Amino acid sequence: MKGFDLLAVLTHPQFSQMLLSGMKMTLIIALGSWMLAMSLGFILLVIRMLPFKPADQAVAGYVSYHRNVPTLVQLMLWYFGIANILPAGLQIWLGDHNGEAIFAIVGLGLCQAAYFSEDLRSGFRSIQPGQDEAARALGHSYLGAMAYVLLPQAFRHALPALINHTVSLFKNSSLAMAIGVAELTHAVKEVENLSFRVFEAYLIATVVYLACSLLLMAVGAWLSRDPASAEAS
Amino acid sequence: MSMLSNMITIIEDNWLLLLIGQYPNGPLGGIASTLILSVLGIVLAFPLSVLIALARLSQWKVLNWPATALVYIVRGVPLLMLILWVYFLVPLLIGDSVPGFVTMLCTLVIYEGAFLSEIVRGGIIALPSGQMDAARALGHSHVGAMRYVILPQALYNMMPSILSQFVSTIKETTLGYVINVPELTFAASQLNNRLLTKPFEIFAILAIVYFIVCWSLSEVANQLEQRIQKQRLGDDPSDAGALQPDAPKMQGAT
Numbered sequence: 001m002k003g004f005d006l007l008a009v010l011t012h013p014q015f016s017q018m019l020l021s022g023m024k025m026t027l028i029i030a031l032g033s034w035m036l037a038m039s040l041g042f043i044l045l046v047i048r049m050l051p052f053k054p055a056d057q058a059v060a061g062y063v064s065y066h067r068n069v070p071t072l073v074q075l076m077l078w079y080f081g082i083a084n085i086l087p088a089g090l091q092i093w094l095g096d097h098n099g100e101a102i103f104a105i106v107g108l109g110l111c112q113a114a115y116f117s118e119d120l121r122s123g124f125r126s127i128q129p130g131q132d133e134a135a136r137a138l139g140h141s142y143l144g145a146m147a148y149v150l151l152p153q154a155f156r157h158a159l160p161a162l163i164n165h166t167v168s169l170f171k172n173s174s175l176a177m178a179i180g181v182a183e184l185t186h187a188v189k190e191v192e193n194l195s196f197r198v199f200e201a202y203l204i205a206t207v208v209y210l211a212c213s214l215l216l217m218a219v220g221a222w223l224s225r226d227p228a229s230a231e232a233s
Numbered sequence: 234m235s236m237l238s239n240m241i242t243i244i245e246d247n248w249l250l251l252l253i254g255q256y257p258n259g260p261l262g263g264i265a266s267t268l269i270l271s272v273l274g275i276v277l278a279f280p281l282s283v284l285i286a287l288a289r290l291s292q293w294k295v296l297n298w299p300a301t302a303l304v305y306i307v308r309g310v311p312l313l314m315l316i317l318w319v320y321f322l323v324p325l326l327i328g329d330s331v332p333g334f335v336t337m338l339c340t341l342v343i344y345e346g347a348f349l350s351e352i353v354r355g356g357i358i359a360l361p362s363g364q365m366d367a368a369r370a371l372g373h374s375h376v377g378a379m380r381y382v383i384l385p386q387a388l389y390n391m392m393p394s395i396l397s398q399f400v401s402t403i404k405e406t407t408l409g410y411v412i413n414v415p416e417l418t419f420a421a422s423q424l425n426n427r428l429l430t431k432p433f434e435i436f437a438i439l440a441i442v443y444f445i446v447c448w449s450l451s452e453v454a455n456q457l458e459q460r461i462q463k464q465r466l467g468d469d470p471s472d473a474g475a476l477q478p479d480a481p482k483m484q485g486a487t
Contacts, residue, residue: 064444064448065440065444067447067451068400068443068444068447068448068451069404069440069443069444069447070403070404070405070407070418070443071404072407072408072410072418073407073418073436073439073440073443074440076418076422076436076439077433077436077437077439077440080425080432080433080436081432081433081434081435081436081437082433084432084433085433167308167309171309171310171311171312172311173311174311174312174313174314175311175313175408177313177411178410178411185311185313185314185317188317189317198321199321202314202317202318202321205314206310206314206318209309209310209311209314210306210309210310213308213309213310214305214309217305217308217309
């Protein structure tokens with residue numbers, strides 16, 4: 001093993017380039033799947049609130065599948081399985097347009113949507129019952145009451161859980177490596193193979209992941225402590 | 234429909250591989266290995282997690298700070314990254330190569346130890362403070378009060394959370410696939426490399442098997458939680474943490 005030298009990796013033009021593009025891909029996957037998960041999470045929640053039993057059961061099934069099947073297996077099912085039964089034209093298009101990353105975003109997003117919708121649902125349960133009736137009495141439609149009165153409150157109640165799951169979503173973006181996405185963990189493995197500087201490469205990735213996670217946790221703690229969100233109920 | 238019959242054929246032809254891997258001609262794998270890895274992981278992580286939790290609750294900064302740092306580092310870094318570290322460091326430390334199973338087990342113990350410690354810590358904090366005061370008044374030392382009064386009650390209340398954490402552990406063993414640990418996901422991927430033509434069916438089977446195992450265990454955790462909840466509500470509300478099953482233990486200690 002060579003002596004510890006962080007700069008040998010950081011100042012090397014090829015290695016630093018690989019690490020930077022890996023970080024960029026990690027951010028793209030985390031952000032893309034977060035936006036997909038959050039919007040789908042809201043939609044699932046609204047469907048679940050409808051007074052229609054089969055819709056409720058369908059969403060419950062969706063949530064149960066995504067919570068009880070390992071995320072890595074879900075990604076493999078998307079990338080190796082579902083990709084294979086798509087129409088040929090679509091398969092070729094995906095092959096030309098970084099299909100691994102698209103499947104990673106879709107897979108992680110759909111999985112995390114289940115967690116987000118459950119977080120929001122328990123946020124909903126902690127809203128005082130009168131809020132719904134008051135909003136309807138003031139002339140809001142079902143969707144209007146939802147959008148302007150109930151969802152904002154549910155969101156505030158659900159904030160700590162949402163932040164926790166955002167951190168796990170960010171960490172889970174590393175699973176994309178297993179289906180060949182060139183994100184940070186993947187880049188680190190490549191740098192390690194080329195430079196034989198395992199310790200340095202892992203240390204850089206660990207510090208980057210840790211910094212981002214701690215930042216998210218700190219933002220979450222700060223948001224939860226904000227008196228404006230504490231008085232939501 | 235043909236997809237379903239394909240899946241049934243695949244299971245009929247390969248159920249042994251999915252169950253125990255290539256054993257006895259190779260290392261134990263398949264779902265047997267997944268379950269053994271998860272059980273060992275959580276059982277070994279448990280004592281570690283109690284120690285971490287007690288250190289985090291301690292007034293002494295020498296104990297408190299390192300434990301807090303450990304928990305935050307493990308919570309902030311992807312499990313995959315932790316696996317790579319253990320894969321790299323353990324052979325360096327003991328000067329010999331280790332099988333993937335052991336690498337994965339070490340990783341799980343550290344990872345689950347940190348996550349379980351948060352559950353244990355939460356369980357201890359949730360107990361009414363009168364419990365500690367009463368135990369101290371009865372002549373227990375701080376350690377004795379923890380050992381005979383606080384921990385037994387806290388652990389009983391935490392059982393559903395620990396079971397949920399066990400389900401998470403089962404799901405996390407899949408990451409061993411990346412370093413070729415022989416377990417269920419690895420077996421399915423081997424099968425996929427051999428058959429080549431039925432990836433959807435194989436990974437659908439894999440998802441279904443995990444679903445059955447994890448869903449049933451989650452249901453057990455839910456039932457348990459409801460029972461404990463009911464028991465707590467049945468108690469005197471001012472004394473919600475004190476539960477009947479622990480009473481003999483408390484008497485035995487005094």
